[in-house]
Amino acid sequence: MKYWIIILAALKRKKWRTGLTISSLVIAFLLFGLLRSVAVIFTEDVDLSGDDRLVVASKYSIIDSMPISYLQRIKGIEGVEIVAHQDWFGGTYIDRANFFPKWPVPPKEFLDIYEEFKISDQHKEAFISTRTGMIAGQKIIDRFGWKIGDRIPIIGDIYFLNDGTNLWEFDLVGTFIDSENPGNEDQVFLNYKYFDEAREEMRRGVVGNFIVKLSDKNDGPRVAKEIDAMFANSMDETKTSTEKAYQQMFASQIGDIGFIMNAILAAVFFTILLVTGNTMSQSIRERTSELAVFKTIGFSDMTVMNLVLIESLVLCIIGALLGLGITALMMPALSEMVSVSLGEISLDVSVILSGLGIAIITAFISGFPPALGAMRLKVVDALKKD
Amino acid sequence: MSEILVDVKNLSKEYKRGGETLIVLDDLNLEIPKQDFLALMGPSGSGKSTLLNLIGGLDTPSSGSVSINGERIDQMNSKQLSNWRAGNVGFIFQFYNLLPVLTAQKNIELPLLLTNLSSSERKKHVETALSIVGLSDRSGHKPSELSGGQQQRVAIARALVSDPDILVCDEPTGDLDRNTATDILNLLKSLNEDHGKTILMVTHDPAAADSAKRSLHLDKGKLTT
Ligand SMILES: Nc1ncnc2c1ncn2[C@@H]1O[C@H](COP(=O)(O)OP(=O)(O)O)[C@@H](O)[C@H]1O
Numbered sequence: 012m013k014y015w016i017i018i019l020a021a022l023k024r025k026k027w028r029t030g031l032t033i034s035s036l037v038i039a040f041l042l043f044g045l046l047r048s049v050a051v052i053f054t055e056d057v058d059l060s061g062d063d064r065l066v067v068a069s070k071y072s073i074i075d076s077m078p079i080s081y082l083q084r085i086k087g088i089e090g091v092e093i094v095a096h097q098d099w100f101g102g103t104y105i106d107r108a109n110f111f112p113k114w115p116v117p118p119k120e121f122l123d124i125y126e127e128f129k130i131s132d133q134h135k136e137a138f139i140s141t142r143t144g145m146i147a148g149q150k151i152i153d154r155f156g157w158k159i160g161d162r163i164p165i166i167g168d169i170y171f172l173n174d175g176t177n178l179w180e181f182d183l184v185g186t187f188i189d190s191e192n193p194g195n196e197d198q199v200f201l202n203y204k205y206f207d208e209a210r211e212e213m214r215r216g217v218v219g220n221f222i223v224k225l226s227d228k229n230d231g232p233r234v235a236k237e238i239d240a241m242f243a244n245s246m247d248e249t250k251t252s253t254e255k256a257y258q259q260m261f262a263s264q265i266g267d268i269g270f271i272m273n274a275i276l277a278a279v280f281f282t283i284l285l286v287t288g289n290t291m292s293q294s295i296r297e298r299t300s301e302l303a304v305f306k307t308i309g310f311s312d313m314t315v316m317n318l319v320l321i322e323s324l325v326l327c328i329i330g331a332l333l334g335l336g337i338t339a340l341m342m343p344a345l346s347e348m349v350s351v352s353l354g355e356i357s358l359d360v361s362v363i364l365s366g367l368g369i370a371i372i373t374a375f376i377s378g379f380p381p382a383l384g385a386m387r388l389k390v391v392d393a394l395k396k397d
Numbered sequence: 398m399s400e401i402l403v404d405v406k407n408l409s410k411e412y413k414r415g416g417e418t419l420i421v422l423d424d425l426n427l428e429i430p431k432q433d434f435l436a437l438m439g440p441s442g443s444g445k446s447t448l449l450n451l452i453g454g455l456d457t458p459s460s461g462s463v464s465i466n467g468e469r470i471d472q473m474n475s476k477q478l479s480n481w482r483a484g485n486v487g488f489i490f491q492f493y494n495l496l497p498v499l500t501a502q503k504n505i506e507l508p509l510l511l512t513n514l515s516s517s518e519r520k521k522h523v524e525t526a527l528s529i530v531g532l533s534d535r536s537g538h539k540p541s542e543l544s545g546g547q548q549q550r551v552a553i554a555r556a557l558v559s560d561p562d563i564l565v566c567d568e569p570t571g572d573l574d575r576n577t578a579t580d581i582l583n584l585l586k587s588l589n590e591d592h593g594k595t596i597l598m599v600t601h602d603p604a605a606a607d608s609a610k611r612s613l614h615l616d617k618g619k620l621t622t
């Protein structure tokens with residue numbers, strides 16, 4: 012496009028100002044790219060499974076535990092088919108950057124409930140029969156290059172061995188895949204029996220959550236009520252909900268984070284709108300006589316308006332591309348940084364596209380007032396003073 | 398030589414300011430034949446620029462008509478006027494208004510961006526215009542690297558490049574010293590005599606007016622010889 016030279020001339024006129032404006036746009040889009048990439052995590056993989064599963068948690072706090080003895084009593088309730096349980100182990104494999112969830116579970120019951128975790132009979136059998144057994148999702152295996160038979164060291168941070176040391180060792184006896192939710196392959200399961208016997212004596216005999224498989228999912232509300240009633244006046248009261256509702260509770264807490272992020276981004280872009288708008292207005296005001304010359308030599312009002320809009324667009328698109336580009340470059344490092352608490356992240360195409368969308372909207376909103384002024388500019392008035 | 402290029406009839410231009418009406422041009426008539434070089438003189442504020450802008454299609458009259466080459470430009474809308482200006486008239490002002498970041502060559506090329514000429518054709522036209530104004534060796538210079546007289550030559554080349562019939566010049570030497578002014582006036586003279594351009598030039602400098610073929614005075618809205 013032959014008008015390109017005019018756009019470029021306009022942007023090059025005050026290189027410093029153009030540079031500063033683009034820099035603020037770059038920072039805004041960098042922030043956008045990073046925050047949106049993190050936010051994507053919160054919205055994915057929320058509902059994993061059917062609601063024929065109930066989660067029994069401690070009534071007052073999700074980090075409180077319950078006695079393992081509840082298991083037998085829950086099992087006795089009519090309509091309950093299988094009961095398993097899980098704990099949050101925490102812990103570090105070699106480096107904190109290698110984060111992945113580690114859950115002590117009862118191998119047989121747990122795998123019977125989570126049928127979506129595909130595991131060979133041989134591996135399942137090994138997990139059940141190996142006291143120090145561990146199974147890992149395929150993603151973890153690929154990530155660390157583990158092989159069956161490897162002895163995996165984990166440094167405990169929540170749980171210590173009874174002798175006060177914290178170097179746990181588990182034997183990798185199997186792997187599983189979950190083709191519908193590959194995100195689930197990013198975790199490992201440990202044999203609860205060994206975990207419980209090896210940890211500090213004081214802390215034995217309790218679990219974080221129970222997972223209850225129902226024979227008929229229509230029984231959910233009744234069974235949940237019966238469980239909570241059963242432990243109503245005990246030391247450890249329970250709160251039973253469907254797995255979905257339990258996850259939703261997490262999601263809603265996380266939803267607040269999403270809201271905060273969006274609020275931050277809105278503030279950032281409001282500022283950017285002011286910065287870009289100011290740059291554009293100032294730049295147009297300074298170039299009044301130049302614009303008048305364009306009109307004098309035959310550029311129509313419309314063409315002049317479009318030139319100003321395109322100038323604004325170029326400014327914003329350059330800012331967005333650079334900002335998102337830097338985001339992409341930073342992503343591996345960032346992913347490593349947040350993987351401890353959030354798992355891996357990447358720059359999604361949807362984030363790039365919405366970033367470019369925002370760039371275009373910003374360009375038009377901030378470019379429109381000066382563009383309109385440029386369109387309405389009358390040559391005879393503009394050339395009068397000087 | 399006697400063919401009429403600019404035909405102004407009963408032209409009035411007034412401005413309303415508050416309750417008052419300021420009559421700048423009052424029922425004015427003017428004919429400019431092809432290849433004329435007319436100097437327009439008059440006291441400051443007499444309406445010289447206003448008349449020039451009306452003839453150049455930058456402004457529209459309150460009443461009366463302006464025909465250029467038989468076309469009624471007073472009846473055109475803003476878009477039609479833009480188009481018309483692009484092909485039919487070249488403007489030269491006291492201030493050169495060149496784009497500071499562009500070279501002389503690129504500044505001169507700007508009007509041609511509105512045409513369908515290919516980039517090599519545009520380049521040829523620009524070279525011709527540069528050689529007419531005697532700046533072929535300065536094509537790559539930016540305005541800041543040129544003297545005032547050279548910048549005005551670039552502005553003249555920009556006005557010439559689309560080969561218009563008429564050049565309107567509003568105090569083209571107003572910002573230049575005597576010697577440079579003489580050079581520019583000689584250039585305009587040669588454009589008139591050697592390249593057949595019809596020139597309408599506003600000036601308050603009697604010496605500048607001497608370069609023209611004839612001159613008219615504008616005072617109190619009327620033209621006198
Ligand atoms: N847009 C306008 N609004 C009001 N008055 C104007 C406007 N433009 C020009 N004038 C007035 O018209 C008169 C003629 O102006 P101008 O043509 O610029 O004079 P000259 O070029 O002869 O010095 C002046 O009195 C000026 O104040």
Ligand SMILES: [Mg+2]
Nearest residue numbers: 445446447567
């Ligand atoms: Mg004037």
